[in-house]
Amino acid sequence: METKVTSPALKGTLIALVLIVFGLAIYFTGQSQNKALSSIGLVLYAVAIAYSAIYYAKQKNGNVTFGNAFADGFKTSAAATALFVVYTFIAIKFIMPDIVDLSIEEARKNMVEKKMSPEQVDAGIAMTQRLFIPFAVGGALFIYLIVGLIASLIGAAIAKKNPEASPFA
Template identity: 50%
Template structure:
């Protein structure tokens, strides 16, 4: 019986669901502003993509090249980035709109500590942030996940066991 090869979409869906669950846990425990815990999502993303690359090479029984494995990993990245961008848009715009206000208040507190900023400068910056929060959040996810995903796909392609076979070569005896 032939082994089914897991697609990048299937692996990306698993990684996306894990990232969404982590994000929800951070939100409901009021830890979403904790930058250290926020990095956990990046580690899960990178680990998931590396795992996906290694599993792909194993499922292909090593008959892959570096480029094949990297492409598979980057397809996973693209799916995860697109899924999380849509999720972020929907959650910030409709499910958790209060996160904008909470983020603005956190920024206000940080800016108030800066003696170089006047109240007018702070108000202007916060107003701009409020107006462009959703596009910056979605864009940030797309850019950051693309960069981290490319790095992870490179690492995954490098560590995956590869033994490509020449389809035109002489069979080994």
């Protein structure tokens, strides 16, 4: 009897939920501007995606190719990314709208430190306010898919592969 393989959608959902809980913990402890702490979430994500590809190969008793393991890891990554992008939009819009103000103040401080004129600072802040949500959502989508791609490649390379010979060979 063949073991049931965990679907990429389920693994992606679990990974996204862990990332969401981690992100909320960072926010509610007042550490949302701590870049090092926020990076830990991305590292956790990469490790989880790589392990997902390895776990897939283990569930198939090594009867996989590099491509099979990579595809499972990337599908898991896509599912997790989709859920995390939706969460990012909801979080910025409804759960933690003050994060926009914190980010804008940080941007204002950086612009003043770079000795930009008051007109340039005001124009930059206006653009940041207008485009904050699209950039945050697009950035999350891009970063998480790229990290998922790399982690899937690593996981597929590490996974123990022992494919049975094809009857058509």
